[in-house]
Amino acid sequence: MSSISQNAPGKTVLLMGNEAIARGALEAGVKVCAAYPGNPSSEIIGGLAKVAEEMGLHVEWSINEKVALEVATAASFAGLRGLCAMKQNGLNVASDFLLNLNLSGCRGGLVLVVADDPAGVSSSNEEDSRIYAKLGDLPLFEPATFQEAKEMTRSAFELSEQLGLPVLIRSVTRVSHARGNVCLDELPKSSTKPRFENWLRFTPLPAIANHKLLHEKLNRAKEMAEKSPFNFYRGGEKPELLVVTSGSGWMYSLEALINLDVQDRIGVLKLGTTWPLPERFVLDHLKKADRILFVEEVDPFLENNVKELYAQNCVDLGLKTFFGKASKHIPDVGDLSPEIVTNAIQNLLQISYESRPADYSLRAHEIAAQIVPARMLGFCPGCPHRATYWAVKIALALDGRDGFVLGDIGCYSLGMGPSGFAQMRTLHAMGSGTGLACGFGQLNRFGLEQPVVAVCGDSTFYHAAMPALANAYYNGSNFLLLLLDNSATAMTGFQPHPGTGETATGGEAPVIDLRAICKVFGAHVEVVDPFDVASTVETILRLLEDKKGVKVLIMKRQCALVSAKHQKRLYRVAVEEERCLGETCGCNRLCTRVFKCPGLMWDRQTGKACIDEAICTGCGVCSEICPASAIRKEKA
């Protein structure tokens, strides 16, 4: 990786948007960085963790986003610069603190980066976090390029200190996870000693006075925004169409203009400070055209705020027509792409454009539709969650009372789909499965006879499920919690957590024992290895039949990808063809048709299952379940 800490001002390197943000924070002299992993934000603190020692920083994976923000804020209160990063859902978790912090103010520069995931590619939901800036009266930056990601972060720290306010940077997947050229600047040499000035008070109270003060700060930010280098215009004086855009919309708009060859007909107003709006700057440019198209991800945030501004000034500006999400020229859900912007402009300017010959499109579509099979997501080969859901499926069927599974966020969310045998029935926020189970576990008195099962990952448990478990004990709820302990925050990139014994910077950390916590919260706790399918089924069955209180079954088995990193392979697995029953009565392809591990393949020629050695990781579970004992496993 181009090291984000290299001391090479003036050098151009290839950086991921998140890395550029991290580099910007380093150039700004950040000292404390905290986050909870969340796609697409994880590499910000992840990258800083790698250089923490070298650069003399404190970097931590906090237990959840609210605590992470509090940790970074403490640095700010002590006069140091703090950085906190999270995904959209994380901001929801941290929002209680943030919406008090805006009123209490802070001291050293404090920057909160929220990386949204338009279209929810790796999220439970789709959400536009920019609203928090408006809600909290906080300054908001939206980087449109990788260089901007770095520059804005630096500016954000300065602005934050000038105003005594946290500053929000809102990135999206296509900026955070994309890479591009970034020219590095200098790294700071000096540093401040932290001190909590005891005469200072950090509190939102009295609310009205502080709210007024906050508005004044925002007005100052507005003035500064008028001169910000992140807001600029590219185009003529009288464009046929004015495109107003921010963030990822900028690069897509440029691409659309080039493809349609309309650079001289269209002007692009790119805004980098999207809250508060640089009002005079925006109004000046609105005057340039009668037709205005808003290009942004995900909600019509910019669109509505500019329309509000226009409404207050419409007498001056005269009649304008606005296009964007309200007019459906830009879809009001999902992410942006060059095609979306191209189509909108095509439409508004009545241009005909073909990115490739129509007959090629037709031919390619036809071929693909005919022979290309779908490729759905699933658990990795060797994933303990596949084994867990297999056992859950069998146990619930044998139990016979229509039990159901409540879940939440992590790799195991794939339990909703075919890879997890469609066992998981609900999915919302971190720890919600356990919270819902608290409620379902009380419905027995109304006649609910179905056993209630919740699943929760280890990292998710520390993040949010602990209060729910305590609640279950306190309020007397009855359910079975399957705690999936794969020793990793896997989905987001295998970050350590309070159960793995390692800190963000690779140091040793005390382990907060899951079993002990569950016991303290009054649960009956057992531990099982999901790779031992028979045991796991029996244990789940037995616990399902226990009608009293909360039971926690810890499914303890390391994530397959983590094992692979440490080159820990359990078995070498092979199919004994002579024993394989294949499609005949007695098997009918249990391993490939029903268990569906990608490490297995079905050979149509021989009519036998076989192992795909490019994929199989040697967990041996297929060997356990084969009805003909035709899959052999040998210790690796």
Place this chain on the structure above:
Amino acid sequence: MTTTQTASDNKGLKALEQKVLGSNLCAACGACLSLCPYLSSRKGRVVKLDNCNLDEGRCFAYCPRTEVDLDKIYSKIFGKGYEEIELGPVRKIMMARARDPIWRKKAQTGGVVSSLIDFALRKGIIQAGVLTPRDGDLLPQGKILKSRKGILSCAGSSYVSGPTLEALNRGPWKGEERIGIVGLPCQVLAVARMKTSTLEKKTPIDRVDLVIGLFCTWALDYKPFTAFLHERVGGHSIKKLNITPPPERILEVTAGGKLHQVPVDEIRSFIRPSCRVCLDMTAELSDISVGTVEGKEGWNTVIARTAVGEDLLKEAKKTGVIETRPLPKDNLDHLKEASLLKKRRAIDALNEKGGIEKAYFTLSANLVKRILSEAPENAK
């Protein structure tokens, strides 16, 4: 091998699920278990674990509640068509009891079944028995047993049926053992289906040389029945059950060191629905069928149906394992009446459900007419 056939043509798990498991017709005999990973059982109930899309399978072929052509089966087993609707094919019928008190002590009545199995094992006619012991809480489970102790553990009635035949399918088997099975009429029918099926045999059904069937009027569904009992006896394990003879008909329950009494009428709701459409009271497809003798405590009614059965009884009597007496005419008549009554009730129940043409078995119209005319009235 995905099917293009309609649901009604399917002869595999799809049809089994629709016609039997999902229609409350399952007898929990165990014939479909341990054949494949898609069926299992828990607490006396058969559970489908996953879908199977084969057009045809052994689960359907062995099930005693799917497409049973009675005439064909009886022909294949006995070498002649089905005519004897009163008690099935009978070579010899008698009263009998075990001589050795060790069998009579644990038995429900005369100890004939246990002593015969033990005799067959000692003589080397069979090397293993598939019998049905019960666990500590009275759950019946099929087991492969070879010892006296094992046989004794199975003695006595529990009125609850369990998937005995799973043990036959599951093994483990060494590969040469001749096997004897003791089963209820549904299980005996399943064994006959297994023997006469044309599908590839992957279980040791061809080594089953001896089938002893038990008389049966109905059997109880373990899960709800034991839940009911546990509530009545305060959660203790059930040690012994006994239904007293008429006219009282009380279920005596020994649990937690006490003897509880429950009127039999209170447990009728736990009778398996499958039993209500069962035609067979005397396990007509066995080598030997054994039941009680009404009014004669300590004696069994024994029917020898095949040469194998007849020979075994002869030998057992000769060597003093059992003693026999003629069955009094009254008892014989009464037995025939009861057997026909069960057939009649089954036909009535099926007629209520949509007609005998839709039944799981085919029986000639002539035989149906005979049953209806010969069975006593007042079917309850």
Place this chain on the structure above:
Amino acid sequence: MFIPKDPFNIIIGGVGGQGNVLASQILGEMLVAQGYVITIGETYGASQRGGAVMSHLRISRKDQFSPLIPEGQCDLLVALEPVEGLRILDRYGNPRVMTLLNTRPIQPLDVISGNATYPEVSKVIAEIRGLSRRVWTLNATEVALEMGDPIFSNIVMLGALCGIGVLPISRQEFETVIKELLPSRTLDENLKAFDRGKETVEEVTKEK
């Protein structure tokens, strides 16, 4: 050596877990070092779990282009898996696209479970040839397996990419980047994988 057009659009696509991200990063670094303006767009996270993934790589002398290549505008497709190659050409192909293909299939879950069929690889290659101006193939996975670990297949593909001579990249740049990016104990094996890719790649459809 120059890039054939500006921007030059490359897609490295395959199945989650095949290492397209690392491959695109290495390639990007090799080009930035020569002064090109590079944008790379990725799909992360959930996609790694066996789903279809793509890296979009834009090479320009002057501008920072968007992280997504517009539909129908791929210039060079590096397909790590056969049907993924077709899937990508469906959306991003055009008559002048060039395709470098790893011929070893990875069965999707629908195929493994029997709900779908995987087409004959020869047919997939034929269709790809019909949709591309130039095509090169090799079984990179096999080469990697011969070396002892399928994990090298993306490096093998990079070697092949160098070998076909379409981009201004050389083994030397690869070595420089690898030394910075990856642990030193893997250097020799990565270089070997690169070389094997270069040797093994075959042109099957020449310039039309």
